[in-house]
Amino acid sequence: MTEAGGSAAAQRVPAGAPYTVPQPPSHVDAEAWPGIATVPSGLKAAVAGRAAEAIFKAAVRRLPLEVRYPDGTVLGKSGPVMTINRPEAFAARLGDGGLIGLGESYMAGDWDAADLTAVLEVFAGSVGSLVPEPLQKLRALYLPRQPRRERNTEQNTRSNISRHYDLSNELFASFLDETMTYSSALFPESGETMKTVAWDGFAAAQRAKIDRLLDKAGVGQGTRVLEIGTGWGELALRAAARGATVYSVTLSSEQQELARKRVADAGYTDAVTIELKDYRAVEGEYDAVVSVEMIEAVGFEYWATYFQTIERVLAPGGKVAIQAITIGHDRLLATRSSYTWVHKYIFPGGVIPSVRAIEDITEKQTGLRVRERLAMGEHYGQTLRLWEERFMARAEEVRGLGFDEIFQRMWQFYLCYSRAGFQSGYLDVQQIVLDKRAA
Numbered sequence: 496m497t498e499a500g501g502s503a504a505a506q507r508v509p510a511g512a513p514y515t516v517p518q519p520p521s522h523v524d525a526e527a528w529p530g531i532a533t534v535p536s537g538l539k540a541a542v543a544g545r546a547a548e549a550i551f552k553a554a555v556r557r558l559p560l561e562v563r564y565p566d567g568t569v570l571g572k573s574g575p576v577m578t579i580n581r582p583e584a585f586a587a588r589l590g591d592g593g594l595i596g597l598g599e600s601y602m603a604g605d606w607d608a609a610d611l612t613a614v615l616e617v618f619a620g621s622v623g624s625l626v627p628e629p630l631q632k633l634r635a636l637y638l639p640r641q642p643r644r645e646r647n648t649e650q651n652t653r654s655n656i657s658r659h660y661d662l663s664n665e666l667f668a669s670f671l672d673e674t675m676t677y678s679s680a681l682f683p684e685s686g687e688t689m690k691t692v693a694w695d696g697f698a699a700a701q702r703a704k705i706d707r708l709l710d711k712a713g714v715g716q717g718t719r720v721l722e723i724g725t726g727w728g729e730l731a732l733r734a735a736a737r738g739a740t741v742y743s744v745t746l747s748s749e750q751q752e753l754a755r756k757r758v759a760d761a762g763y764t765d766a767v768t769i770e771l772k773d774y775r776a777v778e779g780e781y782d783a784v785v786s787v788e789m790i791e792a793v794g795f796e797y798w799a800t801y802f803q804t805i806e807r808v809l810a811p812g813g814k815v816a817i818q819a820i821t822i823g824h825d826r827l828l829a830t831r832s833s834y835t836w837v838h839k840y841i842f843p844g845g846v847i848p849s850v851r852a853i854e855d856i857t858e859k860q861t862g863l864r865v866r867e868r869l870a871m872g873e874h875y876g877q878t879l880r881l882w883e884e885r886f887m888a889r890a891e892e893v894r895g896l897g898f899d900e901i902f903q904r905m906w907q908f909y910l911c912y913s914r915a916g917f918q919s920g921y922l923d924v925q926q927i928v929l930d931k932r933a934a
């Protein structure tokens with residue numbers, strides 16, 4: 496099979512060129528991974544697969560990407576190499592689920608890449624034009640929407656959070672640094688130097704991120720702090736070390752257990768309270784509200800509720816400091832109701848906000864006002880690089896925890912997919928400072 500590709504026609508791989516078909520996963524547990532064990536079949540799947548294959552190949556001709564097929568065909572321009580191991584299965588999954596199928600086909604071993612992040616970065620950089628515009632208008636009719644059971648109502652949110660954060664504290668410990676901080680670090684380096692940051696300074700960079708948020712929120716001796724989203728307790732520990740009292744809420748029982756242990760071990764039990772509670776149920780008054788990469792799990796229907804809750808509990812003169820992953824406003828509008836691979840396998844119910852959405856909601860529906868922003872997307876790209884390197888280096892340890900080969904390919908895809916989003920500029924992360932509007 497050969498394909499013409501505009502100025503870059505498909506070619507056979509020259510004799511002796513390095514090409515080794517990676518081994519697909521050796522076993523797929525059909526009960527654990529029903530969407531991976533079975534390739535979509537039937538007339539509808541065949542038709543959709545052919546259409547998806549045509550769209551994919553047309554997109555590749557325009558991208559700085561090289562796609563290699565098992566028969567030696569090479570399609571596309573020079574760039575990072577994507578190797579298709581099972582073309583028919585790849586096309587069928589892509590036709591059945593769009594970008595969900597792209598991730599599932601990687602999990603199944605239908606395709607591989609020596610530099611997965613680089614391949615995904617090419618797609619992320621052109622995500623708005625991969626599918627022809629006329630067909631984009633039909634996406635809502637064809638692609639799945641978020642299930643109602645995953646909307647972040649008070650009844651559903653605990654389940655959504657549990658599916659990710661209650662996987663295993665040991666799993667997260669396998670790739671996080673000693674602070675157990677699962678959000679973007681803030682490195683002292685920038686630009687090209689950022690690409691060389693090493694593990695040795697990672698914990699310090701995570702603490703620097705937390706300290707900046709605490710500084711901006713004015714946290715010090717005697718400050719009453721509300722933390723929405725506990726994580727594994729590092730922010731609460733650092734606030735308590737400043738002399739603050741901290742009330743922290745989470746919906747992850749695994750996180751609560753370990754965070755409480757860390758607080759007790761550090762001797763701050765009297766200063767830090769960690770409860771299993773929805774943010775909407777918080778009562779009291781606080782001088783500072785801090786929330787790190789939690790708004791993404793709120794759901795866009797509840798962003799106003801999130802900020803209204805913060806406004807309700809914020810004491811006069813108090814400050815708010817949040818860290819939020821953000822997306823361009825046009826992409827938010829185009830995708831906020833979409834059901835994606837990340838929703839299905841990683842973060843059910845999540846929606847990434849735009850800066851404009853945050854500013855519009857706080858200005859129109861609350862008395863809070865954005866006073867300061869720091870964009871630090873390049874820092875997240877390198878944070879994810881370090882996580883991926885540690886996760887891949889500890890594959891045997893992760894397998895020993897009971898996470899099989901499909902899970903490991905899924906998690907690698909998630910880390911690389913996320914990193915590609917930040918490195919391409921499709922995603923950003925912001926530290927945002929707010930306070931109440933002056934009377």
